[in-house]
Amino acid sequence: MNGEQRQPANQWKRRDRLTYGILFILSVIIAAATALLPPMTGYILPILGVPSDDWIALIVTVFLLISGLTAIPWAYLADRTTRRTLLIISTFFWTFWFIPILLPTIEYWTLFLFYCLAAVGIGATSPLALSMTIDCVPSSFRSTTFGLLSTAAGAGYGFGVILSGLLVVPFGWQMPFLIILIFGIASGLLLFLTREPPRGQNDECLQDLQAAGHVYTYKISMKDLHQMWRKRSNIWLIVVGIIAIIPTAAFGTWGVRWLTVDHGFDQSVATIFIAVALLSQIAGTIIFGGWGDRLFRKNKRGRIDLILLCCLAAGPILIIGCLYTFWAAGLTIIGAFLNPITLMFFILIFTGTLFDAGISPLIYVSAGDINSPGIRSTALSLHLLAHVVGVALGTQLPASIAAMFFGGLYSPSLAIICLFFFIAALSTIPILRNIRKDIETTDNETRVQIQNALAQNGPES
Numbered sequence: 001m002n003g004e005q006r007q008p009a010n011q012w013k014r015r016d017r018l019t020y021g022i023l024f025i026l027s028v029i030i031a032a033a034t035a036l037l038p039p040m041t042g043y044i045l046p047i048l049g050v051p052s053d054d055w056i057a058l059i060v061t062v063f064l065l066i067s068g069l070t071a072i073p074w075a076y077l078a079d080r081t082t083r084r085t086l087l088i089i090s091t092f093f094w095t096f097w098f099i100p101i102l103l104p105t106i107e108y109w110t111l112f113l114f115y116c117l118a119a120v121g122i123g124a125t126s127p128l129a130l131s132m133t134i135d136c137v138p139s140s141f142r143s144t145t146f147g148l149l150s151t152a153a154g155a156g157y158g159f160g161v162i163l164s165g166l167l168v169v170p171f172g173w174q175m176p177f178l179i180i181l182i183f184g185i186a187s188g189l190l191l192f193l194t195r196e197p198p199r200g201q202n203d204e205c206l207q208d209l210q211a212a213g214h215v216y217t218y219k220i221s222m223k224d225l226h227q228m229w230r231k232r233s234n235i236w237l238i239v240v241g242i243i244a245i246i247p248t249a250a251f252g253t254w255g256v257r258w259l260t261v262d263h264g265f266d267q268s269v270a271t272i273f274i275a276v277a278l279l280s281q282i283a284g285t286i287i288f289g290g291w292g293d294r295l296f297r298k299n300k301r302g303r304i305d306l307i308l309l310c311c312l313a314a315g316p317i318l319i320i321g322c323l324y325t326f327w328a329a330g331l332t333i334i335g336a337f338l339n340p341i342t343l344m345f346f347i348l349i350f351t352g353t354l355f356d357a358g359i360s361p362l363i364y365v366s367a368g369d370i371n372s373p374g375i376r377s378t379a380l381s382l383h384l385l386a387h388v389v390g391v392a393l394g395t396q397l398p399a400s401i402a403a404m405f406f407g408g409l410y411s412p413s414l415a416i417i418c419l420f421f422f423i424a425a426l427s428t429i430p431i432l433r434n435i436r437k438d439i440e441t442t443d444n445e446t447r448v449q450i451q452n453a454l455a456q457n458g459p460e461s
Contacts, residue, residue, distance in 0.1 A: 016136040019194040020145065023129045024152045026091065026187045030125045031156025032163065033094070033118070033180050034064070038395075039165040039256040039271060044173045048108040053257065053399045059112050060253065061392045063119045068388025070123035075131070075381030083128045083377065084196040090128075091188035094121030098181040102174050127381035134368045134376060135197035144289040146368075150361040154281030157252055161278075165256055165271030228379055233370050233438040236430045237363055241386035242393075244311060244359045244424035247318065249394025250417045251353060252278060258410035264329035265336070272333050273342075277349045284357025292362050300369075300436040303362045308428045310362075314355040315421030321348035322415035359424075360387065366431075370438040372446040 037044075041056045050056070078086050097118040101111060129149065137145045164176040228234055251258075255274035259265040265273060288306060295302025326341045336342045364383060371379035394417065401413040 015195050016197055019197065020133060020136045022187070022190045022194050023133060024149060025190060026087075026125060027129060027149055027152035028156035028159065029180065029183045029187050030122055031153040032160035033098075033122065033184065034060075034067075035157045035160030035252070036164045036176050036180065037115075038253045039161050040168040040173050040176075041257055042260070042267070043168045047173065048111065050108055052403065054396075054403060055108070057253075057396050057399045059115055061396045062112070063115050064388045064392040064395065066116050066119040067123035068385040068392075070120045071127050071381040071384045071388075072378070074124035075127040075377040075384075078124075078128050078131065078377040079375055082196050083132055084191065084194055086124060087128045087132075087194075088188060088191045090121040090124035091184065091191060092121075094118040095181055095184040095188060097121070098177055098184065101177050102181070106174075126384045126387075127377050130364055130368070130380045130384075131377040132194075132197055134365075144286075144293050146289060146361040146365045148286065148289065150285040150289075150357070150364075151282045154278065154285065154357065158275045158278050158281075161252070161256065162271060162275050165275075166268060169267065228371060228375065228382075231370055231438040231441065232434040233431050234367070234379070234382075236427055236434075237367055237370075238383055238386040240307065240424050240427045240431070241360070241363050241383050242390040243420050243427060244307075244356075244363075245387050245390035246394040246397070246420045247314070247414075247418050248353075248356050248360070249391040250398045250414055251318070251349070253395045254398050254410055254414070258414065259328075262409050262411045264327045265331070266329075269328075269331060269333045269336060273336050273346070274349075277346055278353055280350045280354040281357040284354040285361055287354075288358025289361055292358070292365070300439050301432055303366050303369075304428055304431045304435055307359055307362050307366075308425055308432070310355045310358040311421045311425035311428070314352050314359075315418050315425075317348055317355070318352035318418045318421075319415050321345060321352055322411050322418065324348060325411075356421075363387075366435065370435070370442050372442055 037056055037060055041053050044056070045051070045053075048055075074086060074090065095118075097114050100106070100114050106114075130146070133145055133149055160176070160180070163179060164173070167175045167179075251274075255278070256267070256270045259270035259274060260267055288310065292303040292306050295306060299305075324345050326345065328336060328339075328342055331339060331342065337346065364380065367379055367383045368376055398410060398413045398417055401416060402408050402410050406412045
């Protein structure tokens with residue numbers, strides 16, 4: 001500990017705002033990098049010499065699993081050292097492996113290798129960015145800022161879909177990778193302008209100690225991992241994180257392919273149509289993020305109540321959208337929005353994914369609430385792994401179910417996938433029972449950690 005004076009926890013410093021803004025930009029680029037391959041599936045199958053969509057889904061699935069698994073060691077290291085430095089290293093690591101993807105002689109298995117190596121660096125971004133965000137912003141506004149960060153992910157994913165969907169035919173499938181590589185290097189350079197936010201600087205339970213000039217410097221140890229699992233909310237948030245994200249990933253990954261195969265959309269029209277529909281993800285994260293903050297101020301379980309609502313609303317609406325039958329061959333993008341049949345379809349998808357968008361940011365901010373500042377990067381990496389497992393399942397299952405049971409049609413496959421929303425809703429019940437107790441336990445743990453350090457080292461150490 002040291003005697004450095006600190007601003008009150010409810011103030012958002014200008015440098016922290018800049019750091020958050022750069023983390024937002026980086027999240028956009030990372031999300032775009034993960035979205036490049038699926039929209040190009042029909043175009044690149046003959047180029048790479050593979051027979052079916054499953055082969056492209058396999059690359060994306062393994063990429064996601066590697067990024068999720070490697071997030072854990074990155075995050076554990078971040079809880080013992082400087083997150084900003086690790087974020088810079090990891091960003092330049094993944095951009096390096098995008099370079100050989102641009103070689104004209106690349107084949108399926110070499111693309112598989114280099115894309116998966118890039119995933120090692122990409123895996124560091126989310127847990128470190130989320131952990132730094134928690135320490136950058138006041139605690140009562142975390143749902144809103146996490147929602148905005150999820151907006152960055154949604155915008156980035158949409159950017160990746162549009163980039164690959166529109167550029168693949170005129171410029172080839174490697175052009176989107178080149179553009180993301182350039183943006184990735186630029187975002188890595190921007191990270192040098194950020195600062196490492198002090199851990200716990202905006203935690204309400206530390207305000208009195210911060211006012212006395214004490215700094216939270218606790219570092220994670222292996223015993224903390226055992227303590228983490230004793231909180232039932234941690235376990236069930238991970239379960240919900242896996243299950244609820246499966247439909248989200250399914251629509252984001254296979255939306256373009258779904259519209260072209262099942263509904264006859266032209267490739268470019270399908271790309272723009274689904275990208276505009278998924279703009280609901282941006283609106284949803286903002287709406288439900290702010291709503292979650294208001295509910296949390298009234299009741300510590302308010303964010304979980306909102307997750308339950310989102311699951312119960314998104315499921316039925318998206319199932320109806322999946323089973324909505326029509327044929328849109330020959331429609332222009334303007335015609336698709338003016339045609340009453342396709343417009344109704346758009347409204348269903350937009351509304352369903354609007355509710356869906358509220359789930360993930362509320363899970364992450366709730367995970368931040370129930371884990372102390374010294375272990376948050378590691379805790380969030382476990383929740384990120386759950387998220388990635390769900391995304392991987394949402395990437396692989398629709399193509400596999402469509403190919404095995406429905407002759408390659410995606411509509412019934414996606415309708416089945418939407419049933420996971422109801423399973424996720426049931427899984428929130430144990431969280432509702434335990435979240436208030438777990439938040440109180442975390443506040444007590446955090447105060448004990450800093451008080452023990454003060455007793456051991458003295459206030460001026």
